[in-house]
Amino acid sequence: MRFGINFFPTVSPEEKSGAQFYDECLELTRRADELGYNSVKTVEHYFFAYGGYSPDPVTFLTAAAMVTKDLRLVTGAVIPAFSHPCKLAGKLAMLDNISHGRLDVGFARAFLPDEFAAFQTSMEESRDRFNEGIEACRRLWSETDVVFKGKFHQFGPVTMLPRPYQKPHPPIWVAATFTAESFEWAGRNGYNLMIVPYVSTREKVAELLKLYRDNYAQSGKEPGTEQIQMSYHCYIAEDGEAAQREGKLYFDDYTNKLLVAVSAWSRHKTDQYKGYEHLVEQIKRNTYEDALRDTKVFVGTPAQVAEQIAMVREWYGEVEPSLQINFGNMPHEAAQRSLELFAAEVMPKYGTRVAATV
């Protein structure tokens, strides 16, 4: 079983400078590589404490590439709606070369109304922009003299440089949350999948994953070669009660910042984002206590977390947990502790290579 770490910044400038935040994340990344984790992932968001320290995941992942040897570098995700495909495909190909082929490219639609407003892009078009952006990148990476005639972008013939390191192109992943159509589409196209399970019930997640896998099996790719990353808040300490108590502080901090970022949804409703008009209510209902009870977070002693992982594998099959290791404005030392304890005491139970010593 593979495990990754996942930086979803939830800090404000008043709490921590960008320089300190990136220094800490890069230190965790360097150490995760030594400890045998499989991947590091980061997100694309703007303006809010929720995600705002990561307006460009490629920039952070390029720094991460330089302090690691084996770790896969995962955009989780890039947003085609906010960049021209020639720019996006080009910089991702640079990172793929700089890292000697360690890039995994996750794409997403984005869902914060205020971001679409700033980029003067309609949310109504976001699925079409997402589909078109993936298609444009895929073609720019794998073909030469590309003539592209999309709804939003028309260009060519052009040959993107540099050519990607991985052939025909870096693995493509898509981010999906609620919508059955997204899971079906990802599978049908043979793309890998990244999901955030904690906003849905276990039954709903299992159903969506089945839909994805069934479609993947018919995509022409070998069934079982699909990869699925699932994001989980992770907080571990030797003292399980302390872990649960402290975890709540950072989970609630994270949730409060998320609520600020999504507050515009209380004023929006669109067929293109079915159910999002209830997002604010849904997040408020999702308490830390519920998340703990329903194993939607990995919190506790190493032994407790190992059991939580076992349960997730039983429910969802072979997936890669992507651990949000420094959610909320958590002290760096707490994130370091979770990272070390997970590697030393949880990973060996799942056949992951034994943690390196330093």
Place this chain on the structure above:
Amino acid sequence: MRFGINFFPTVSPEEKSGAQFYDECLELTRRADELGYNSVKTVEHYFFAYGGYSPDPVTFLTAAAMVTKDLRLVTGAVIPAFSHPCKLAGKLAMLDNISHGRLDVGFARAFLPDEFAAFQTSMEESRDRFNEGIEACRRLWSETDVVFKGKFHQFGPVTMLPRPYQKPHPPIWVAATFTAESFEWAGRNGYNLMIVPYVSTREKVAELLKLYRDNYAQSGKEPGTEQIQMSYHCYIAEDGEAAQREGKLYFDDYTNKLLVAVSAWSRHKTDQYKGYEHLVEQIKRNTYEDALRDTKVFVGTPAQVAEQIAMVREWYGEVEPSLQINFGNMPHEAAQRSLELFAAEVMPKYGTRVAATV
């Protein structure tokens, strides 16, 4: 006197992979930092052997930040016409933080018709997009709750994250070539200047620099605090005749690749780029022999190059030569040799700190 290195890729995938090219550039960058160079710079271009390996200078410079301690990281330049300002300001602020304040941001208009065509942006608007892009970045970096009402972009109130490391923002540079208006504008706004002198006569360059400095002195900034970087092809060997002979190979290779990229100018003419309709002819007229004779390149023994630098300083005053150290499809070892010889035998004559030994 300060000296920098400057990567203007001029290689095709048939000649060298992206991975090899970046590995070599990062090795030169790491060594330049040890040797006491001041800066590393790279460009934004697409699709052609001329520049195409650098579709996103921020990505390369982020990798460069991770292998250096003191080197200034210079975008030479980013193109506001091809990115949304919220994306551009955000990722530059990330790099400023990751590098702990070593970022210098050069902006340019771009000048290749095929790039504008791919980005579906009119060249007629390029000056307005350039001005607006700089203004938007400057405000996003230095103000909070920015409400921006430009000709091309309207957004806000938004607060860009992360906040830049350098306050109020990273130093702003502008790229200028022929046009008097550009030099005047850069000075009047108190921006630093980056120029490519080899397409103009010495007298013309001196005149444009005077225009810039006169305007800078009236910008409200302290006269003499302006910074000017000038790009020069650089090729050094102990054997001066070999240097001149081999330098021609790589210069001609560079020029031939440049001619492919600018070929669209033989079919264009616009008041917004006065004189560019003659660009192809002008580049063809500019032979290597002329460039050598007129000290528009630094080529020869270390002693000869030291004299060339003296001349440039006499003509133009205090400027920072930005050395194109691996122009054309030059072998890596040749670039390494130029880098080492320049540091060991030229820099000490100009008061630059003595090269570190390894």
